[in-house]
Amino acid sequence: xxxxxxxxxxxxxxxxxxxxxxxxxxxxxxxxxxxxxxxxxxxxxxxxxxxxxxxxxxxxxxxxxxxxxxxxxxxxxxxxxxxxxxxxxxxxxxxxxxxxxxxxxxxxxxxxxxxxxxxxxxxxxxxxxxxxxxxxxxxxxxxxxxxxxxxxxxxxxxxxxxxxxxxxxxxxxxxxxxxxxxxxxxxxxxxxxxxxxxxxxxxxxxxxxxxxxxxxxxxxxxx
Amino acid sequence: xxxxxxxxxxxxxxxxxxxxxxxxxxxxxxxxxxxxxxxxxxxxxxxxxxxxxxxxxxxxxxxxxxxxxxxxxxxxxxxxxxxxxxxxxxxxxxxxxxxxxxxxxxxxxxxxxxxxxxxxxxxxxxxxxxxxxxxxxxxxxxxxxxxxxxxxxxxxxxxxxxxxxxxxxxxxxxxxxxxxxxxxxxxxxxxxxxxxxxxxxxxxxxxxxxxxxxxxxxxxxxxxxxxxxxxxxxxxxxxxxxxxxxxxxxxxxxxxxxxxxxxxxxxxxxxxxxxxxxxxxxxxxxxxxxxxxxxxxxxxxxxxxxxxxxxxxxxxxxxxxxxxxxxxxxxxxxxxxxxxxxxxxxxxxxxxxxxxxxxxxxxxxxxxxxxxxxxxxxxxxxxxxxxxxxxxxxxxxxxxxxxxxxxxxxxxxxxxxxxxxxxxxxxxxxxxxxxxxxxxxxxxxxxxxxxxxxxxxxxxxxxxxxxxxxxxxxxxxxxxxxxxxxxxxxxxxxxxxxxxxxxxxxxxxxxxxxxxxxxxxxxxxxxxxxx
Numbered sequence: 001x002x003x004x005x006x007x008x009x010x011x012x013x014x015x016x017x018x019x020x021x022x023x024x025x026x027x028x029x030x031x032x033x034x035x036x037x038x039x040x041x042x043x044x045x046x047x048x049x050x051x052x053x054x055x056x057x058x059x060x061x062x063x064x065x066x067x068x069x070x071x072x073x074x075x076x077x078x079x080x081x082x083x084x085x086x087x088x089x090x091x092x093x094x095x096x097x098x099x100x101x102x103x104x105x106x107x108x109x110x111x112x113x114x115x116x117x118x119x120x121x122x123x124x125x126x127x128x129x130x131x132x133x134x135x136x137x138x139x140x141x142x143x144x145x146x147x148x149x150x151x152x153x154x155x156x157x158x159x160x161x162x163x164x165x166x167x168x169x170x171x172x173x174x175x176x177x178x179x180x181x182x183x184x185x186x187x188x189x190x191x192x193x194x195x196x197x198x199x200x201x202x203x204x205x206x207x208x209x210x211x212x213x214x215x216x217x218x219x220x221x222x223x
Numbered sequence: 224x225x226x227x228x229x230x231x232x233x234x235x236x237x238x239x240x241x242x243x244x245x246x247x248x249x250x251x252x253x254x255x256x257x258x259x260x261x262x263x264x265x266x267x268x269x270x271x272x273x274x275x276x277x278x279x280x281x282x283x284x285x286x287x288x289x290x291x292x293x294x295x296x297x298x299x300x301x302x303x304x305x306x307x308x309x310x311x312x313x314x315x316x317x318x319x320x321x322x323x324x325x326x327x328x329x330x331x332x333x334x335x336x337x338x339x340x341x342x343x344x345x346x347x348x349x350x351x352x353x354x355x356x357x358x359x360x361x362x363x364x365x366x367x368x369x370x371x372x373x374x375x376x377x378x379x380x381x382x383x384x385x386x387x388x389x390x391x392x393x394x395x396x397x398x399x400x401x402x403x404x405x406x407x408x409x410x411x412x413x414x415x416x417x418x419x420x421x422x423x424x425x426x427x428x429x430x431x432x433x434x435x436x437x438x439x440x441x442x443x444x445x446x447x448x449x450x451x452x453x454x455x456x457x458x459x460x461x462x463x464x465x466x467x468x469x470x471x472x473x474x475x476x477x478x479x480x481x482x483x484x485x486x487x488x489x490x491x492x493x494x495x496x497x498x499x500x501x502x503x504x505x506x507x508x509x510x511x512x513x514x515x516x517x518x519x520x521x522x523x524x525x526x527x528x529x530x531x532x533x534x535x536x537x538x539x540x541x542x543x544x545x546x547x548x549x550x551x552x553x554x555x556x557x558x559x560x561x562x563x564x565x566x567x568x569x570x571x572x573x574x575x576x577x578x579x580x581x582x583x584x585x586x587x588x589x590x591x592x593x594x595x596x597x598x599x600x601x602x603x604x605x606x607x608x609x610x611x612x613x614x615x616x617x618x619x620x621x622x623x624x625x626x627x628x629x630x631x632x633x634x635x636x637x638x639x640x641x642x643x644x645x646x647x648x649x650x651x652x653x654x655x656x657x658x659x660x661x662x663x664x665x666x667x668x669x670x671x672x673x674x675x676x677x678x679x680x681x682x683x684x685x686x687x688x689x690x691x692x693x694x695x696x697x698x699x700x701x702x703x704x705x706x707x708x709x710x711x712x713x714x715x716x717x718x719x720x721x722x723x724x725x726x727x728x729x730x731x732x733x734x735x736x737x738x739x740x741x742x743x744x745x746x747x748x749x750x751x752x753x754x
Contacts, residue, residue, distance in 0.1 A: 080708075088641050089637075092633065093637045113684070153687050153718055161683075212735065
């Protein structure tokens with residue numbers, strides 16, 4: 001979501017941060033940059049990808065469906081940030097009816113509604129698999145989002161359950177659990193304590209800002 | 224003396240009535256038109272003539288501070304009196320009065336077309352000519368190598384940018400109604416794709432920002448430094464500085480209309496809304512800024528930031544309501560405020576938050592019924608409020624004029640669909656919150672019964688979703704775009720396998736607002752008594 005990606009090449013930055021972002025001649029460069037993101041050679045860069053969609057929006061003759069689906073796939077890996085919806089907002093009704101886009105939209109809805117089991121079932125579909133294939137490490141990124149959401153919700157969770165959420169079994173799951181510091185006890189994982197799942201009363205405080213009081217302090221001056 | 228002469232000349236130019244009514248002679252068209260104009264000139268009421276001469280005099284003599292009165296008072300009064308349902312005299316007609324003064328005529332035409340857009344129905348020629356006039360105006364300001372000698376009231380400068388974008392938006396909608404166009408109109412549209420072209424519109428706004436060095440100035444404002452150096456020759460002039468700032472807000476708006484919410488927020492990166500800001504003295508600008516900012520936050524699923532934005536501006540509008548200024552701005556502000564209450568109601572449903580008493584009771588008064596239906600997950604109501612309160616989205620690309628179809632609603636339907644799908648993901652959040660509120664611990668099975676679910680899995684699903692959706696980015700400090708993830712609801716819980724543990728929540732009574740308001744009231748009373 002941040003606009004200034006530290007690893008962003010200067011060449012790209014000069015396009016995104018200036019009015020060159022509206023120049024159709026820059027599309028090939030930005031396409032290459034998307035390819036690099038897909039290959040995980042550079043960091044995901046939502047601002048650059050949105051700039052591509054905006055170029056499509058202004059110049060419908062430049063629309064390239066391959067890159068639309070790449071951008072949407074990459075946007076899924078940004079969850080819980082709503083990048084996918086931000087991409088959709090730059091497309092239009094007709095593009096959203098495209099079968100590839102619809103398939104990605106299905107995936108997004110499953111994830112947004114936390115129907116993780118459904119997500120993995122959808123991903124078994126050959127065509128869908130093909131769409132997301134271009135994105136290196138796609139499944140791992142999604143697992144990252146699922147784990148984060150689970151960790152925020154649960155203190156303890158059964159092994160069986162988490163295995164189905166993550167679509168991981170046996171050794172793979174054990175390795176993964178280790179990497180995230182989950183401790184197994186009697187087929188139940190204890191998850192690390194974070195702000196979201198700790199047992200601490202939530203205090204809704206009221207703060208008075210100094211600015212709120214300026215007027216009142218002003219009265220004192222008049223006396 | 225000069226003015227007297229002009230008046231006399233127009234009286235001399237009276238045309239025999241029979242001549243001008245005769246329209247059989249096509250070859251005399253030009254002649255007729257000339258006569259028509261002369262006739263029009265005679266028709267100009269004396270007050271209006273005086274107004275034009277006075278307005279021109281100010282421009283010639285550079286006594287710009289008198290423009291405020293011309294713009295905010297005389298012009299509106301005369302419109303009300305003479306041009307309520309008809310257009311002002313055409314520029315060609317009044318040109319002799321002002322010695323064909325180019326900049327005067329450009330400014331006059333800006334008002335002339337704005338009036339047509341506001342009170343009448345603009346024809347395709349009006350739309351084209353108004354655009355061309357804006358080009359003249361911005362060229363006049365941007366092209367010279369030295370800043371131009373012109374000052375306009377801030378309100379007027381804001382209205383120029385505001386109207387420029389409004390007419391662009393209106394044109395985009397107009398040209399997508401392909402089915403309702405006749406051949407001549409379609410021909411003109413095909414011939415001139417440059418008119419109101421999105422690139423040209425953006426170019427104007429970006430150029431104004433660049434010319435005025437406004438971003439550099441805002442940075443100096445924020446971080447300190449040499450203001451004169453940052454502002455430069457152009458930026459230190461009020462005209463450029465204000466146009467630059469208003470263009471930033473203009474871009475915030477244009478990008479929202481195009482559905483590019485993150486870029487919209489990015490435009491605001493150097494603006495600090497939370498500190499006092501001289502630019503906000505133009506209240507219409509203030510309202511527009513907050514409306515689009517709040518809307519962009521809402522579409523980025525940052526409901527708590529949207530709520531904060533809306534409540535702060537609604538509070539402001541309530542305060543200035545009593546200083547009712549101009550009717551046309553007043554109505555526009557009123558409409559925006561109604562829309563913002565609707566958006567606030569949507570956001571509050573999705574992210575229950577305590578807000579100040581006054582705004583809350585206004586909201587309930589206007590949308591009480593909607594609120595309770597939305598809390599029950601009625602998507603139709605979300606849709607209704609969204610369509611009512613959203614900006615008029617546009618398609619920036621030139622439509623295909625060969626397909627006889629009206630597509631002007633498509634962008635709005637598209638944005639609405641995305642939003643409703645998002646709500647559809649989380650419409651149960653308020654319901655679950657209302658159950659959790661009642662317990663300290665709750666078996667998931669029991670929640671399943673409440674929700675009428677047959678499986679525990681589905682129920683767990685909803686709980687994970689609750690956590691996912693109520694965890695949002697929230698602005699803490701710095702750029703408006705930045706934000707950290709926090710749990711935004713007042714009810715929070717965690718799961719130990721199949722048992723829900725609801726966290727204690729300690730709500731401190733909110734007394735600040737009340738005390739501050741009462742102290743202010745008391746002070747007012749004391750002052751009144753003293754008088």
